[in-house]
Amino acid sequence: MRGIFFFRETGEPGVLIRRVFALLGPYRWVLAAAVGIEVLSSLLVVAPPLLVGRLVNQVAQGAGTHQLVGSAAALAAVALAGGALSLAGMWFATRLAERMVRDLRVRVFTHVQGMPLAFFARARTGALVNRLTGDLDGVGQACASILSGIVGSVLTLILAGSIMLALSWHVTLAAFLAAVFLIAIARRAGRRMADLTRRHAQAEARLASTLTERFTVNGALLVKLFGLSGTEIRHIGQQSHEVAGLTVRVQMSAQRFGTALALVFTLTQTLAYALGGILAGQHIISTGTVITLSLLLTHLHSPIASLSHIRIQLATTRVGFERIFEVLDLPTTPSPSLATHAGNDTGDHATTPDKPHGATTSHTRERQEKRAPVPPALTKTQPVATPSSLAPRFNPDHIQRTRSRAHPSPNRTGRVEFRHVSFRHPTNICLPSLEDGNHSHHTPNPPVLHDICLTLHPGQTTALVGPSGAGKTTLALLIPRIHTPTSGTILIDDTDTLPLDQLRARIGVVTQHTHLFHETLANNLRYARPDAGDHQLHHALERAYLSDLLHTLPQGLDTIVGEGGHHLSGGEKQRLAIARVILKNPDIIILDEATAHLDSLTEAAIQHALTRTLAHRTALVIAHRLSTIHKADHIVVLHQGTITEQGTHTRLLAQNGHYSRMHHKGLSG
Numbered sequence: 001m002r003g004i005f006f007f008r009e010t011g012e013p014g015v016l017i018r019r020v021f022a023l024l025g026p027y028r029w030v031l032a033a034a035v036g037i038e039v040l041s042s043l044l045v046v047a048p049p050l051l052v053g054r055l056v057n058q059v060a061q062g063a064g065t066h067q068l069v070g071s072a073a074a075l076a077a078v079a080l081a082g083g084a085l086s087l088a089g090m091w092f093a094t095r096l097a098e099r100m101v102r103d104l105r106v107r108v109f110t111h112v113q114g115m116p117l118a119f120f121a122r123a124r125t126g127a128l129v130n131r132l133t134g135d136l137d138g139v140g141q142a143c144a145s146i147l148s149g150i151v152g153s154v155l156t157l158i159l160a161g162s163i164m165l166a167l168s169w170h171v172t173l174a175a176f177l178a179a180v181f182l183i184a185i186a187r188r189a190g191r192r193m194a195d196l197t198r199r200h201a202q203a204e205a206r207l208a209s210t211l212t213e214r215f216t217v218n219g220a221l222l223v224k225l226f227g228l229s230g231t232e233i234r235h236i237g238q239q240s241h242e243v244a245g246l247t248v249r250v251q252m253s254a255q256r257f258g259t260a261l262a263l264v265f266t267l268t269q270t271l272a273y274a275l276g277g278i279l280a281g282q283h284i285i286s287t288g289t290v291i292t293l294s295l296l297l298t299h300l301h302s303p304i305a306s307l308s309h310i311r312i313q314l315a316t317t318r319v320g321f322e323r324i325f326e327v328l329d330l331p332t333t334p335s336p337s338l339a340t341h342a343g344n345d346t347g348d349h350a351t352t353p354d355k356p357h358g359a360t361t362s363h364t365r366e367r368q369e370k371r372a373p374v375p376p377a378l379t380k381t382q383p384v385a386t387p388s389s390l391a392p393r394f395n396p397d398h399i400q401r402t403r404s405r406a407h408p409s410p411n412r413t414g415r416v417e418f419r420h421v422s423f424r425h426p427t428n429i430c431l432p433s434l435e436d437g438n439h440s441h442h443t444p445n446p447p448v449l450h451d452i453c454l455t456l457h458p459g460q461t462t463a464l465v466g467p468s469g470a471g472k473t474t475l476a477l478l479i480p481r482i483h484t485p486t487s488g489t490i491l492i493d494d495t496d497t498l499p500l501d502q503l504r505a506r507i508g509v510v511t512q513h514t515h516l517f518h519e520t521l522a523n524n525l526r527y528a529r530p531d532a533g534d535h536q537l538h539h540a541l542e543r544a545y546l547s548d549l550l551h552t553l554p555q556g557l558d559t560i561v562g563e564g565g566h567h568l569s570g571g572e573k574q575r576l577a578i579a580r581v582i583l584k585n586p587d588i589i590i591l592d593e594a595t596a597h598l599d600s601l602t603e604a605a606i607q608h609a610l611t612r613t614l615a616h617r618t619a620l621v622i623a624h625r626l627s628t629i630h631k632a633d634h635i636v637v638l639h640q641g642t643i644t645e646q647g648t649h650t651r652l653l654a655q656n657g658h659y660s661r662m663h664h665k666g667l668s669g
């Protein structure tokens, strides 16, 4: 039956069905219970027509009260049992479907967490969120009714059909012809509904992403500053109009199908009564049998209707699953078929490969063991930011477990070495339907970094300078493997095989734009160290020169910082990011224009704090301020993705090259 209703139209139905069943695998017992209940209820469903037929015949034959009451009681008991079974069946089916949805949601979220940054830059947030909410919820609801209906309907159909055939082949033949007609209608409606559902889901995703972007503080600010509220309202109006139009078409399509179904039912029933009446008149069947046949007809038609409806639901569910699986199928390491160029420097490379634990070679270990002892400040237990996408935020237990895995070796210094590293952003990293929906980007991105050879030494601060767009941030983000080199290697303490969680546990980054979650100040700080006590938070804030802020906040550490931290100034957010890194206490620190938003007095204070924080660590500082750069032990000049000069401030000035020219212009690049 499923073949008739669903498989035939699906491109690769076997694969899709296997994947859906794999999702149900862990709940096979719940599935078995749901199916068992369905079997029992379908057995019960055919009983009432037979009992009613018997009752009618008993009345016609003038049976006694005792017999009549017995038949009526049996009828009532069957109805009660049927109701109870139907409730239980729905409970199991809904439970099963919702658990599958929950698992799938976590899986998609986990998968998306593994996508490179370029994916998030391309995907429209609203469209992505819609896949995990709207699409998944739709799939869950449809699955529940499919699971609770399909087995029961098929069984009822077989049982009711067989009994009818035994009672009268004439009426059964009429009913069969009607069923064929219904299936043809359902097939047509299913195709149409699937197409409309897909278009409806796409329109909803577009609307969701427009709304999401306009509802962020930055989006709302932009709209206000450019005075474009009217345009935005019209834009939302148009998108809502499109969604509304498609909703009406989906509903009408379902309604048309329902009406056609009801019409065919009524006509078949009329035919059955007429045929049955004639046969009863000729004493071929009894009056009770006519009643039984007409009631069985309902039980024949209702599973056909339900299966036809399920067929439509399967078609729409298929769309939902396809939309979800296509996100799951996006390679975190792009497959060769996605690569637009063969060879090394295409940018279509592994994005954030997590190398296996213990992959360090014995040669590397040997060299590590010969290293100078680690400064005491660095040997203490290191807090980590949670690398695992599944970690509930601020769950100290989870992070603690991650941390114990993340620090197998105390012999580390934080030496970072770039060996002939080149990089370009990957292409074809997103789905067209998650971008603008109209076209995918096949043109490879231009290379950002070329043949970078650079060593960052422990205990030294290296300043990275260069014009805007030179690739400074990209270079810095290669260290925590946010981006992965297209070619070349980056060694941390002479190894490039550190697992991702261990690597990131050792690196603290203050990014150009500080992001804070819409939570309390304390929770935002504890993102760096979930088990930190209040005194440690106060200490970090003090070292980041934020103690004063704490006193002005109404609820101190428990103050909610607002969406993206918008209750705080740019400078305060930057200092908070610095406090987070102080709390994390990593071996390698990357500061990407970390003091750009600060006035010179605060900057001087922060610089002082940073000097303490950066001591004994490997530090990479991206800065445009002379004061920051002067303090660095080593300066690296990056121009159009290539290191053009490196050395100390005095040496570079003497070279009279790029750095010297930038310096004389005030060093903005």
Ligand SMILES: Nc1ncnc2c1ncn2[C@@H]1O[C@H](COP(=O)(O)OP(=O)(O)OP(=O)(O)O)[C@@H](O)[C@H]1O
Pocket (backbone or CB within 6 Å): 117, 118, 121, 425, 445, 448, 466, 467, 468, 469, 470, 471, 472, 473, 474, 475
């Ligand atoms: N996801 C992306 N896809 C394609 N190109 C990108 C992406 N992100 C950044 N780029 C490009 O990479 C180049 C280097 O950017 P990067 O942010 O590293 O420069 P930068 O030197 O840090 O600039 P600034 O000083 O202005 O912050 C830029 O030309 C930018 O347009």
